[in-house]
Amino acid sequence: MPSPTEITASQLARLIGLPNSPLLIDVRPDDALVRDPHLIPGSIPRPHVEPESLITTIGKRPAVVVCENGCALSQGIAAWLRHSGVVAETLEGGVVAWQKAGQPLITTKNLPPRDNHGRTVWVTRARPKVDRIACPWLIRRFIDPEAVFLFVAANEVLGTAELFSATPFDIPDVFWSHRGEKCSFDTMLEEFGLSVPALDRVATIVRGADTARPDLAPEAAGLLAASLGFSRMYRDDLEQLTAAMALYDAVYRWARDATDETHTWIEATGAKA
Structure with missing residues (x-):
C-alpha cells in the first residue's frame, strides 16, 4: 500500500x-x-x-x-x-x-530539443482548424505540458523554424506532417509510441475531420463543425488553441471511458416510450 x-x-x-x-x-x-x-x-x-x-x-x-x-x-x-x-x-x-x-x-528518439527554459518549441501555419489544434493538444497533454506554439504565415514557417530553433509541423515536406492517408496527429502517435486505444480512436476522428473523410468515424463531422466554429470565434490563434483544448479533452475522455454510453430524452426524463 x-x-x-x-x-x-x-x-x-x-x-x-x-x-x-x-x-x-x-x-x-x-x-x-x-x-x-x-x-x-x-x-x-x-x-x-x-x-x-x-x-x-x-x-x-x-x-x-x-x-x-x-x-x-x-x-x-x-x-x-x-x-x-x-x-x-x-x-x-x-x-x-x-x-x-x-x-x-x-x-524520446525524435523528441525535439528543448530551449533554455526546458520547453519544446513548435511552429506551424496560422489560422488552425483541425490537425493544428489536435497536435498541440496531444503535445501539451502527453509530451510536453510547457510546449510553446508559434503560428505564422504558411510561407514563413520554415524561416521561423530556423531563426527561432522551432520544430515545424503540419506543413508539406517536414518530418511532423501527413504521411499518405494519415495526418500529422497520426504521425505524432506513431513516432512517440503513443498508440493506445483511446488515442487511436481520437486519431481516427481527427483524420476523418482533417481529410474530408467523415465516413471514418461518426464523430468526425461533429469535430469538423466544432473546429470551424472555433476558428471563426477567435481571431487570435493562441486564444483559439486555449479554448479548443477543452474540446479535445472531452473527446479523449469519451474515447477512453464513455464510448458504450448512450443518452435519450426518454431515458433522462423517465417518460414512457
Missing part, C-alpha cells in the same frame, strides 16, 4: 492526459535516459535539479516526482516541494514500477 505521499502507477495513469493532471517531473540523471530513452507521458525531464530552482519554475501546481525506483532522489525532492507549499507526491516504485505495470511510455 502506498504511503500518503505516494501515487501508484494505476492511479497516475488515470490522470495523465487530463487537464487536471499533476505536473510530472522526471529527476532521473542523464545517463538513465541514455540507457532507456523513454519517458512517462506528460513528464518533464529535470535531471540534477535543485529543489529551490524547481519551485520557482513550477509555482504551486501539484506535482508528481519520478525517479528510477521511487526512492531517495524523488522522495527527497518531493519533500522539499512540500516544505515550500507544493502538493507533491512520488510515483511508487518509480519508472521501473510503471514499466512493470505495462503502462505506456513515450520514446
Whole structure:
C-alpha cells in the first residue's frame, strides 16, 4: 500500500492526459535516459535539479516526482516541494514500477530539443482548424505540458523554424506532417509510441475531420463543425488553441471511458416510450 505521499502507477495513469493532471517531473540523471530513452507521458525531464530552482519554475501546481525506483532522489525532492507549499507526491516504485505495470511510455528518439527554459518549441501555419489544434493538444497533454506554439504565415514557417530553433509541423515536406492517408496527429502517435486505444480512436476522428473523410468515424463531422466554429470565434490563434483544448479533452475522455454510453430524452426524463 502506498504511503500518503505516494501515487501508484494505476492511479497516475488515470490522470495523465487530463487537464487536471499533476505536473510530472522526471529527476532521473542523464545517463538513465541514455540507457532507456523513454519517458512517462506528460513528464518533464529535470535531471540534477535543485529543489529551490524547481519551485520557482513550477509555482504551486501539484506535482508528481519520478525517479528510477521511487526512492531517495524523488522522495527527497518531493519533500522539499512540500516544505515550500507544493502538493507533491512520488510515483511508487518509480519508472521501473510503471514499466512493470505495462503502462505506456513515450520514446524520446525524435523528441525535439528543448530551449533554455526546458520547453519544446513548435511552429506551424496560422489560422488552425483541425490537425493544428489536435497536435498541440496531444503535445501539451502527453509530451510536453510547457510546449510553446508559434503560428505564422504558411510561407514563413520554415524561416521561423530556423531563426527561432522551432520544430515545424503540419506543413508539406517536414518530418511532423501527413504521411499518405494519415495526418500529422497520426504521425505524432506513431513516432512517440503513443498508440493506445483511446488515442487511436481520437486519431481516427481527427483524420476523418482533417481529410474530408467523415465516413471514418461518426464523430468526425461533429469535430469538423466544432473546429470551424472555433476558428471563426477567435481571431487570435493562441486564444483559439486555449479554448479548443477543452474540446479535445472531452473527446479523449469519451474515447477512453464513455464510448458504450448512450443518452435519450426518454431515458433522462423517465417518460414512457
